[in-house]
Amino acid sequence: MCAWGEAWARGPTINYPIDAKQQAALAALADRAAGLARGGPEKERRLIAALQHRYRNGGGKGAGDYAFARDMDRLARDYPQDNEIAIVAADAWMIPAAHKESRENLGRALELIGGALARKPDDTGAIHFYIHATEMDGIGGQAEGYADTLQRLAPAASHLVHMPSHTYYIVGRYEDAVRANMDATRIDAANARRLGLSDPWKLAYHSHNVQFATGAALMSGDAEAALVQSDAALDRAAASKTALSPWDQVAVGTAYFAQGRFAPDRMLARPDPGADRGYLRAMWRYARGEAYARKGDAAAVRREAALLQASAADLKDFEGYRPQAVGMVEVARLVLTGRAAMIEGKPALAAAAFRTAAQIQDAKLGRISDPPGWWYPVRRSLAAALLEAGKPDEAAAQARVTLKAWPNDPVTLAVLAQAERKLGDGNAADLHLAQARRGWRGEPKLAALASLAGA
Structure with a gap:
């Protein structure tokens, strides 16, 4: 069973498949386990036989995964x-559902995990997979109660400390997601020191924790957390002499977003990441545009938008995720176009740009998890532009649509409150503004950030 355990643990996960060479090595290990188990308990022999099937055309994307x-x-x-x-x-x-991006057999997975949790509500493995399975099945909010217990159950396990943030993001507890990931990054640093590593970035999921903390902080307005994490990510990317994986590029892009939003001067001082990092250069341009928008410089925003581009060659490393990468670049350019129009007092033009960006976000990006690659719901900017254009009823409608996918987003709630007040519903406006304030942290104040040009 020790050989079985090693062969199972080195196999595919919902995040990563394994290649044919790895499969062959693990198939040999499973075969060794089978040889050692001759005459052993039936349960053990069946577990080993199942694992032997896993590594015959399996690895996360093959028939062997279904046999297992x-x-x-x-x-x-x-x-x-x-x-x-x-x-x-x-x-x-x-695992096969994740790699096919389908909901195939998730109902059965949830039934199995639900039974395990009914028998043992504090089972860390069951809670971990329950968070993932509910997220994959579009019902992530159902894991909220279990998410609240997981960090207490495994306080020194970085990944399990991080895991509740998946659920918190889905239900709109953005600052709780910040806290979970800040805790996880601190554990990463301690683990790296204990392992004698030069920095925690050598640990597999550290960049994931950093990006999640940054993305959640952008949503909650926690400038302090966003800048601590984004500074670390950008400094490391600048020092790296090797190519960045698509995943790391998305994480570094989120760091640029935070700097453009919360530290305009710091962002404008950041150097060009280089022509060999085309996706990052596009996100660098976008963040510079956001920085200029914070300063009210429409001409500079338009200048950055005009320079914001990424060719197919720039995005070749994204492979199957190239459509999403293209969508990110398109959304970035359109958002800057809308920002400039808002500064110029042209909300109708801004609304057109934001509407197109929101449609691309919905069609190409959706609610990509871990957290969403594009950092905020563009539809809230559309709502703000419509409000400025004198259409509070349409603004309120767009804000409500936004809140269905991004619940409790403080900025969207603030825009909705402004629209409701224009429509004469002061009670609803007061309730939504109070809700927005409860979810907002740090500087600038919510009223300033939710101003129509900055939404």
């Missing part, structure tokens, strides 16, 4: 009180 899941499911039915088997079976169903 079916075998594990049969084991879960035959041993209905065994939480470990239930959790492994649920994970086995989730």
Whole structure:
């Protein structure tokens, strides 16, 4: 079973498949386990046989993954009180669904995890996968109660301390998501020191924790947290002599967003990341445009928008995610166009740009998790532009649509409150403004950031 454990743990996850060479090595290890288990308990032999199937055209994207899941499911039915088997079976169903970006068999995965949690509500493995499974199935809010317990159960495990932030982001608890990831990055730093690593960025999920903290801080207005995390990300990217993975580029892009939003002068002092980092250069241009927007310089915003571009060659490393990368660049250019028009007092032109950007965000980017690659709901900017154009009813409608996908977004709530006040509904406006203030942290004050030009 030690050989089984190693072979299972080195296999694919919902985030990463494994290649043919890795499969061959793990298939050999599973075969070794089978040889050692001859004459052993039936349960162990069946677990090992299931794992042997996993590494025959499996690895996260093949028929072997389904064979493994079916075998594990049969084991879960035959041993209905065994939480470990239930959790492994649920994970086995989730992996191919994640790599196909489908909801296939997620219902069964949730049933298995739900049974495990009913038997043991503080099972960390079950909670971890329940957060993932509910997020994948579009019902992430159902994990909120369990998310609140996970950090207490595993206070020294960086990834499990981070995991509640997935649920918190979905339900609009953005500052709680900041806290979880700030805690995780501190654990990463301690782990790196203990392992003798030069910095925590060598740990697999550290960049994920940094980006999540930064993205959540952008939503909650926590400038202090956003700048601490974004400074670290940008300094490391500048010092790196190697190519950045698409994932790291998206994380560094989020760091640029934070600097443009909360530290305009600091952002404008940031150097060009270089022509060999085309996606990052586009996001650098966007963040410079945001910085100029904070200063009220429409001409400079338009100048950055005109220079903001990324060719197909610039985005080749994104492979299957190239459409999303293209969408990010398109949205960035349109948002700057809208920002400039708002500064110039042309809300109708701004609304047209923001509307197109929101449509692209919905069609190409959606609610990409971990957190969303594009840092905020552009539709709230559309709502702000419509309000400035004298259309409070349309503004309120757009704000309400935004809040369905981005619940409790303080800036959207502030725009909605302004629209409701224009429409004569002072009670609703007071309630929504109070809700916005509860979710907002730090400087600048909510009223300033939610001003129509800055939404």
